[in-house]
Amino acid sequence: MLKAMLGEAWQAMGANRMRSVLTMLGMVIGVGSVVMMMAIGQGAQYAVAQTIRSMGSNLYIVISGSTSAGGLRSGGGGGPTLTIADAEAIAELDGVSNVAPVQQGTQQLVYGANNWSSTVVGTTPPYVDARAWTIVSGYPFGDSDVRAATRVALIGQTAADNLFGNDDPLGKTIRIRQSPFVIVGVLGKKGQNLDGRDQDDTVIIPLTTAQRKVFGNPFPGSVRLIMVQANTAEAMPAVEKQMTALLRQRHRLREGQDNDFYLRNLAAAADSAAETTRVMSVLLGAIASVSLLVGGIGIMNIMLVSVTERTREIGIRMAIGTRQKDILAQFLLEALMISVAGCLVGLVLGVGGALLTNALTDMVIVISGSSILVAFGVAAGIGIFFGYYPAHRAAALDPIEALRHQ
């Protein structure tokens, strides 16, 4: 019986080809735009997730407090409140995987006749892991380099390109503040961070070397900031609490006294960026859904017209023994057929449109099976939802009235 009904639904669609196609068009546009918008929205989410991953995950930055001299207050990091010993103590806490004290600043790099201004980061080996840096050639420096204050450096792609051009930087010597540094490793490419700064324009050197040869340090043993990485995102709140307590204790701060350091949660910044793109993609989807709704209403409209036109046919069918639920099923099937056919065409157009967008712009798109399934499910749902009322009207017709209908 279902086969016969499908055949009849197909026939009914074919009998009014123009009308069926126009009705379908609503679904085509609706599904097409939902698929395309979801592809673009998910692409944006993916791009942000990539950027966040490149910054390193579950990171805290502890910045030393400010100082004031003659009424002039420095910003965060101005005071010598954080020490390397603090960093070592934090490393002992539960849930902490990497701790790296950091002294960084902008310096002029010189190689032969070339020079380039870049961010110089003085730190310890865990920094490379915490920031999820990869080493594409050479090797990272070790703890012994930090202890001995050797003059070795890891160089980022942007800095390397500007100093060495096409030459291999490995083993070459650059100068920072007159001190020669041997490039022992080249860092993998990361791209921009969430602020839009180029993360690859950097040089990483041992902390001790940085403090003695590059930045100078009036307060031995102190650092401006400490980078702390938690094991997992779940461990972060606990780590934050322990860390604050530990530092307050170590700095001998009394109850009620302000912290002499600042804690910045990089994950929070990443979360807000991810949330922004998520909201954006939901909004895009919502706007596109409106056209799906309009498409559904179009189907209902046409099905109502069709029921009216075919009232007499419905009467004949009832007279020869069609049950009400068969009439209902017949009209539902027709509505479903139109919406599913429209959905298929819409899928093709939506995916095509998304691919075209990807080809013409550098926008990242993600076409997931789940978004296609959702579009399909929604289309079927719309067919049933908007087809039900007309189908119900058809099934509820009085057979005598229907037979008399001209």
Place this chain on the structure above:
Amino acid sequence: MVEAVIRVVGLGKSYSTAAGLFPALREVDLSIETGEFVAIMGPSGSGKSTFMNLLGCLDTPSSGDYFLVGSRVADLDRDQLAALRNRSIGFVFQGFNLLPRMTLEDNVALPLVYAGVERAQRRERARQELARVGLADYAGSLPSRISGGQQQRVAIARALVNSPRLILADEPTGNLDSHTSEEIMTLFAALNRGGISIVLVTHEPDIAAYAARQVRFRDGRIVSDLPTPAQALTAC
């Protein structure tokens, strides 16, 4: 004694109108035995259409009882009524009422779809019935391609396809010329001789003359119920 195909006891039907309750049918008693050919006659407004709708299970009575092949129709719900119409009654209408987008074969096979018959068997039986009414060659045509008389034959084939006990024909010759009417009535007479009970509504005496029994309605009541005079019967 075999159960009567139709047994009607004190059947009444009223419609509510702006002027109040209008009784279209009052206290009708009638029995039609298996194999009978009955003509229902009467002027318009006499209640004969209302009666036919009730006989066809398309409408429910306001009072009284209707037994179709032994089942009390008032006890059945809409789905059961549909099944009863599908299996026990063949309808033939004045306006033929074929589905215009379907081939003749599909039209004839339609009741079988709702009876749950397999496709191959549907085709075979539809072709058989088309052959019985002399239209086997037109199985693949659309209703608009054939004449009114031929359309009515297809409608009769459709009425017969599920082997019903009863055929209800509502003015089946009303839209046909006298020659074609004669052909259709000859077909009905032949079917009746084959054992099918036929109830025919008409207001033309020469059409009613094909039936063996004539029941006249006036103002919602049966006013006469007589066998057709002998010399009229010999006309066929």
